[in-house]
Amino acid sequence: MKHRFLFADADMFFVSVELAMQPTMRGLPVVVGGSSGRGVITAASYEARKFGIHAGMSGYRAHQLCPNGIFLKGNYRAYSSYSDRMFAIFRQFSPDVHVRSIDEGFAEISSCLSLFGGEEQLALQLKDSIFEQLGITVSIGIASTITLAKICLEDGKPDGLTIVPEGGQRDYLKELPIGRIPGIGPKTKLYFTKKGILHIGDLYRYTTKEELTRQVGSYGHSLWNLLQGVSTYNEASVHERKSISNENTFYEALTDRNAIEKEVMRLSEKVGFRLRKQGLKAKTIAVKIRYQNFTTITRRTTVQKYVEMDKEIFQEAWRLLQKELRSPVRLIGIGLSSFMDNEDLFSSLYEKDRKLHKAVDFVREKYGRKTIFHAR
Numbered sequence: 430m431k432h433r434f435l436f437a438d439a440d441m442f443f444v445s446v447e448l449a450m451q452p453t454m455r456g457l458p459v460v461v462g463g464s465s466g467r468g469v470i471t472a473a474s475y476e477a478r479k480f481g482i483h484a485g486m487s488g489y490r491a492h493q494l495c496p497n498g499i500f501l502k503g504n505y506r507a508y509s510s511y512s513d514r515m516f517a518i519f520r521q522f523s524p525d526v527h528v529r530s531i532d533e534g535f536a537e538i539s540s541c542l543s544l545f546g547g548e549e550q551l552a553l554q555l556k557d558s559i560f561e562q563l564g565i566t567v568s569i570g571i572a573s574t575i576t577l578a579k580i581c582l583e584d585g586k587p588d589g590l591t592i593v594p595e596g597g598q599r600d601y602l603k604e605l606p607i608g609r610i611p612g613i614g615p616k617t618k619l620y621f622t623k624k625g626i627l628h629i630g631d632l633y634r635y636t637t638k639e640e641l642t643r644q645v646g647s648y649g650h651s652l653w654n655l656l657q658g659v660s661t662y663n664e665a666s667v668h669e670r671k672s673i674s675n676e677n678t679f680y681e682a683l684t685d686r687n688a689i690e691k692e693v694m695r696l697s698e699k700v701g702f703r704l705r706k707q708g709l710k711a712k713t714i715a716v717k718i719r720y721q722n723f724t725t726i727t728r729r730t731t732v733q734k735y736v737e738m739d740k741e742i743f744q745e746a747w748r749l750l751q752k753e754l755r756s757p758v759r760l761i762g763i764g765l766s767s768f769m770d771n772e773d774l775f776s777s778l779y780e781k782d783r784k785l786h787k788a789v790d791f792v793r794e795k796y797g798r799k800t801i802f803h804a805r
Contacts, residue, residue, distance in 0.1 A: 463488020
């Protein structure tokens with residue numbers, strides 16, 4: 430079966446939600462984050478970006494660049510609600526939707542094109558439905574692979590639609606700079622530049638997968654699939670992957686902070702082991718905590734980059750839990766979700782860490798988890 434994928438990304442999502450709730454701010458330089466001049470900027474409207482404001486900038490610097498900007502604290506409950514509603518609409522157009530983060534996701538659409546009259550009609554109806562019901566715009570890319578669909582949607586931002594026809598990936602990719610491939614940062618871009626690879630089309634000089642892999646290392650396999658329009662998507666296995674979690678109820682409630690931290694690390698190792706064994710990476714990390722009085726709370730975060738290492742999982746989980754340590758703890762749980770296959774374009778950027786975890790996982794699987802573990 431030949432797959433076709435639709436990748437959707439909400440334009441300046443946090444700001445768009447704020448504008449949907451307060452339309453009088455449209456056309457103004459609106460910034461989410463840094464409202465007190467402290468902290469960092471989470472999102473900026475296109476009007477604010479004209480002043481040089483961007484996500485990750487300090488609030489202090491953003492106020493200097495645009496003193497008259499509208500700086501908002503942020504309403505993350507509203508953002509989460511809008512995200513849920515957006516993907517609920519998404520699922521009306523395809524039964525096979527996968528959420529990558531709070532503002533982006535993809536769907537396999539080949540099985541439902543006849544219902545909408547084709548790819549373009551489906552995409553336009555989806556965009557219209559989201560705008561009419563939520564007041565926000567999305568940019569969409571459609572292609573034969575998930576990665577290519579994500580790449581091409583950037584050409585239509587904001588509120589655009591870009592379609593790469595089946596078999597058209599070479600003509601589309603050949604003039605694009607190598608940095609357009611998701612996962613390529615400055616260091617990786619330099620790595621390719623030193624090899625004389627400035628555009629994605631330069632990779633077509635390698636005529637076999639083996640030759641490409643010899644030249645660029647373990648990137649080669651995934652790059653070859655991108656260049657040739659080969660999808661490795663496994664519909665059945667993706668549907669099985671909902672979440673990975675472990676929790677522990679204590680015979681005696683924990684009060685010692687060090688003991689709690691040790692348990693968070695232990696659970697991080699367990700879910701991390703299961704994650705890697707299934708060949709996955711995760712973007713959403715959730716924690717669960719139950720107190721002596723049986724009050725139970727959950728917290729979750731969606732990180733910018735997919736995680737696969739125990740330490741990465743522990744750091745996010747411990748950050749969430751530390752804010753909630755108020756009384757003796759009866760239960761702690763850690764869960765992972767929002768998965769993607771670990772055979773990603775640039776998983777080898779962390780090859781040394783991955784080899785270490787692979788060796789540790791092998792020892793644990795053969796001799797038991799308690800044979801090797803992280804020190805605090």
